[in-house]
Amino acid sequence: xxxxxxTVALAALGIADLAATLWLVSRCGAAEANPFMARLxxxxxxxxxxxxxxxxxxxxxILEWAWRVHPRTVRFAANAAVAAxxxxxxxxxSRANDTSHLPMETPPSPISARIYARIHARQAARREAxxxxxxxxxxxxxxxxxxxxxxxx
Numbered sequence: 001x002x003x004x005x006x007t008v009a010l011a012a013l014g015i016a017d018l019a020a021t022l023w024l025v026s027r028c029g030a031a032e033a034n035p036f037m038a039r040l041x042x043x044x045x046x047x048x049x050x051x052x053x054x055x056x057x058x059x060x061x062i063l064e065w066a067w068r069v070h071p072r073t074v075r076f077a078a079n080a081a082v083a084a085x086x087x088x089x090x091x092x093x094s095r096a097n098d099t100s101h102l103p104m105e106t107p108p109s110p111i112s113a114r115i116y117a118r119i120h121a122r123q124a125a126r127r128e129a130x131x132x133x134x135x136x137x138x139x140x141x142x143x144x145x146x147x148x149x150x151x152x153x
Contacts, residue, residue, distance in 0.1 A: 004067060006078035007060050013085045014056040018049060028111045033092065 022045055024030035032038040040048040067074045
């Protein structure tokens, strides 16, 4: 059975969302926003993955079945679902990175701290390289004794 493009897109989005969630939670100290999924994640990452993949497969199976019954309606709904998934994900990422509500004394998140450290290290290396290029050679910095100049009338 050939799957429709929208089904494949929704499957890819769901798997990418699951992978990003597991990576951010395990490596970067992020938290799951969905309270039900957060409880599953507290129990085990495998429980979260199993429930999320099971729900995804069930929903996509229903979508493919419905496509045979009402193709025009399902095409519209599937396109809307892809757009909504991308939109909700974009809003979630932007809200997670919004620091305007935090007081200035709040330390950056571990992810931000690592990113800023890399940026500052690169900038320092570039500044040092630029100074090395513009600095006069070591022998020119040593002051030579003044030599008598011939006087020309």
